[in-house]
Amino acid sequence: MIGDLLGWLVVAKALVFPQDFGPVSLGVSARAQSAPEIRTRPQTTWPGLTHAGTVLLPNGWSLKPAGRQTRLGDFPVQMAVHPSEPVLAILHAGYGEHEVVTASTETGKIIGRVALPETFAGLVWSADGKQLFVGGGFDDRIYRFDHAGGLLSNKTTFPHPDPEKSLKVPGGLALSADGKTLWVANVYGHSLARLDTTAGTIRDLIPLAADSYPYGLAWDESRKRLYVSLWNHASVAVIDTEMLKVAGSLPSQEHPNELLLARGGKVLYVANANRNSVSVIDTVAVKAIETIGTAIDLGAPAGCTPSALALSADESILLVANANTNNLTVVNVKEPGASTPLGFIPTGWNPTSVRFARNGKAIYVANGKGQGSRANRDGPNPVDPAGEGRSIREYIAGLFQGTLSVIPMPDPTQMASYSRTVYECSPLRRGDPTAVRGEQMPAGHPIPARVGDPSPIKYVVYIIKENRTYDQVLGDLPEGKGDPHLCLFPEAITPNHHALVREFVLLDNFYVDGEVSADGHEWTMGAYATDFVERTWPLLYRGNRRVPYPSEGEFALARPAAGYLWDRAAEKGVSYRSYGEFVKNGKTPDEPGTTSVPALQGHFDPLFRTFDMDYPDVKRAERFLHELAGFEKAGAMPRLVVLRLPNDHTAGTKPGSPTVLASLGDNDLALGQVVEGLSKSRFWKEMAIFVVEDDAQNGSDHVDAHRTVALAISPYVKRHAVDSSMYSTSSMLRTMEL
Incomplete structure (x- = not known):
């Protein structure tokens, strides 16, 4: 089966039993043609706000995000919770302005924002919370900001390592406890960089597998091990940071991205974006001990796009942001290797990042495309590209502004309600996610109900x-x-x-x-x-x-x-x-x-x-x-x-x-x-x-x-x-x- 979890409403109403096998006479130049009058049928549901209070997306899925919503900028992609203050840093890397927004973890309200020339990924606080490091994307830069009271200032720029040479593109960042060493995943450079934050220079460059596209990092400082998700490989590289070399490899599934270490570095969680899964890896035994499914139906085709992870402070609850199906999977992971599902939480459109509050009482979700799609009457005009006479240029690439969801940690009753909402917002049939939806088709219909049936x-x-x-x-x-x-x-x-x-x-x-x-x-x-x-x-x-x-x-x-x-x-x-x-x-x-x-x-x-x-x-x-x-x-x-x-x-x-x-x-x-x-x-x-x-x-x-x-x-x-x-x-x- 091709495709993802967008639901299978096929173009069936338009196809019926044969009526006319004759040729179509077309291929004329621009002139009007006569034709029989069209027989219309009652119109059905259109995208947008529904009577049920949900937002219907043009792909057939619906949104009813949990919690309190705050509007952000263009395509928020990553968040970092301040180590001690009620501040959340949110990185934006969309079509519009690239920026870091700071928001209150208590109210969700915006505190401040700083613009960036370019970013892609990479966001990490220093241990004392006085500095924030940010990746500079395809400009091959690393930025450092001073922080006080939710406001960022005094931007310092580190070339990474030379923008005139081949692309490196910083992705995941990991900072040592003393703040002197910043590890940088070079996504397009297929390498790992060690940046001296005092001198502002790259001290070492560790080559990784060709075409591996290293993305996420997890730093085990006590064991001097750094784990690197290899986006283009179904594996995680293990780096010996003392010997500055690759020490091994851990198995995952396709498109491993965000990583989380737990149990004193003995357990590693890996989000697999090209599968509906999270790999649970025993880093001591060097093997996968469990694969956690993230789809609302375990028989569904790949397409959830698990893109971010969060772990409660007591390491008992794992959250997985499913970017393509607009929900969080909530899992009890008290016993790694023997997890149990707790339910699902509905989010906004395209959740790209999820984090727990430090006290575990709230969940933060960055929704990349916000609260839904919309019309664009003032969209681009190829005949008049300058848009003269139109005050708004509603180009689709920048049309959907992201949002921040602040969700109180649900109790079991609320979790059950949220889970029902997630199922209701999905066009998939529970228990039979690959079946065709729509009106019951008669026997012999030219479009069969299942793959392999005659047509x-x-x-x-x-x-x-x-x-x-x-x-x-x-x-x-x-x-x-x-x-x-x-x-x-x-x-x-x-x-x-x-x-x-x-x-x-x-x-x-x-x-x-x-x-x-x-x-x-x-x-x-x-x-x-x-x-x-x-x-x-x-x-x-x-x-x-x-x-x-x-x-x-x-x-x-x-x-x-x-x-x-x-x-x-x-x-x-x-x-x-x-x-x-x-x-x-x-x-x-x-x-x-x-x-x-x-x-x-x-x-x-x-x-x-x-x-x-x-x-x-x-x-x-x-x-x-x-x-x-x-x-x-x-x-x-x-x-x-x-x-x-x-x-x-x-x-x-x-x-x-x-x-x-x-x-x-x-x-x-x-x-x-x-x-x-x-x-x-x-x-x-x-x-x-x-x-x-x-x-x-x-x-x-x-x-x-x-x-x-x-x-x-x-x-x-x-x-x-x-x-x-x-x-x-x-x-x-x-x-x-x-």
């Missing part, structure tokens, strides 16, 4: 486009929930899009799961974006060109635990072929493309040009149709085709490039040509075509910034219908998987 659909063509919202393209359709004032590319520009939704089905309640292309392509192909992608893309999109693009096959760390759609196809013996997705262009259109994705070797068209705004989509369509003709002649085609038509991204107002309207017209024509060609092929009677945008970042929408254009085209799709059921990218992937 008349043999061929799936998955077309991926770029960056448009629903209102931008289909907001002019009175049959759907659109705002014509936000429609930049109406029927006169996109006649084929309009003809297809009229002829087949209009999906006006469909949402992308990602925010931008970097996480969007991961969601589009894997129904999941790893913690690595989620933590990294905001830094790239805010303009730091030292940050490498984290997605589309560039990093093994981006790969979900279950892989991508083509990995599942390969496992099941299903033939597949990619046209432009997770592929790199040659230097010229005549030079073959390449891919670094193992599963795509021998399964992609090297002559199909991927993202290049100066290359027309109609040429991409021509190349695909050339191969389709070969499939026709051979009598066989790949069962899964992934086809990229990216030019609705546009080059904006870049001089020398096609205009925005020309790019949209080109994209629309290419889509029509591809659909027409497929519908006239011998494979059409057993085919379903799905079309989706990788994200909706470059536009406005009056319902939600994630709402996008999605199409379902097949002989098995209802004709002339509107389906206002709530779907997301993951819904479309699950439908194809079935």
Whole structure:
């Protein structure tokens, strides 16, 4: 199974028994087309505040966070409780301003904030609480602040180790008790640094395994051992800090991140972000003694994204922040190796950090995306990128401000109530998390209820486009929930899009799961974006060109635990072929493309040009149709085709490039040509075509910034219908998987 825990509401209402196996006549240039009147159906639930008092997210999950909420800045990622004062330091590393916010642990109110040029991770107080050390991210810096009364001052900058050389990128930090030695995990440098805080220089650099991406640190000063989670390996490195060398390795599961030492350094807890688990390791016996499940249902696919840990002062209760399912797992760990679950606590959207109060009476949670998604009427406008006449630039990357939850430690009765809330906020079926949700489907329905059940659909063509919202393209359709004032590319520009939704089905309640292309392509192909992608893309999109693009096959760390759609196809013996997705262009259109994705070797068209705004989509369509003709002649085609038509991204107002309207017209024509060609092929009677945008970042929408254009085209799709059921990218992937 691909994907994560976003729930499996498949695009089923739009697919019915066969009605019309005839070809679709499209592929025309921009002109209006007549079509039968669409038959509408009652609209269903929309994202936002519900009558039940919860906030429905566009991915189908709901929020009802426990405790008292305080609004923070852009994407809080890490917290550190002051060792003696009622102060909480909160590191922010999102698309917007990078900063450290200090808040009262008693009231949750903001005390102060200091801006940073750049950060990524790393936050630690000195033992006396008079200083705070902060990682400087891709600027390769370490910052030290003086602290008094909740206020930070006197910033000192330590180069780490030389910003002009190769990237190091400080991650986890660990400080000696005397404050003279700071250990730094160099995430991209695959090494560990020892910083002399008095001299402000790097004294030693300990190399770690290649491509290991060291992330979290846990310091056992009494035994002179430092534990380093290797983000790209399923293991934790053990460092002898006296001999300055790697002394061993401890097993974990995929994407180990935050670490916690307990029992005098004899027990190590490891959060495994790419699994629904926490590894419990006996550091003396050098072995894992338990794997704690963190999902609300132990049979659920990977996708909780355990991203942070907290341990009560008496070391009896472990908290795990599940970033992707918006809750805390609470576990009794009085006997390491024999833990018992206590329940779950609901949080805000994307909890990235969790900490206990020193007295154990409260829990602090940093929610990376705050209290929910929202509309963005003043979103980006590719025709008018300067945003003239608009006072607010509601770009999706910076739209969701984080929050701090201050939660009194629940008693058993309250814990039971919180646990019920967590289950109610999940779209998963308890006890059967992989089952399809929705209306009961009749026997013989083209979309089976479970993987492996029969279906008349043999061929799936998955077309991926770029960056448009629903209102931008289909907001002019009175049959759907659109705002014509936000429609930049109406029927006169996109006649084929309009003809297809009229002829087949209009999906006006469909949402992308990602925010931008970097996480969007991961969601589009894997129904999941790893913690690595989620933590990294905001830094790239805010303009730091030292940050490498984290997605589309560039990093093994981006790969979900279950892989991508083509990995599942390969496992099941299903033939597949990619046209432009997770592929790199040659230097010229005549030079073959390449891919670094193992599963795509021998399964992609090297002559199909991927993202290049100066290359027309109609040429991409021509190349695909050339191969389709070969499939026709051979009598066989790949069962899964992934086809990229990216030019609705546009080059904006870049001089020398096609205009925005020309790019949209080109994209629309290419889509029509591809659909027409497929519908006239011998494979059409057993085919379903799905079309989706990788994200909706470059536009406005009056319902939600994630709402996008999605199409379902097949002989098995209802004709002339509107389906206002709530779907997301993951819904479309699950439908194809079935």
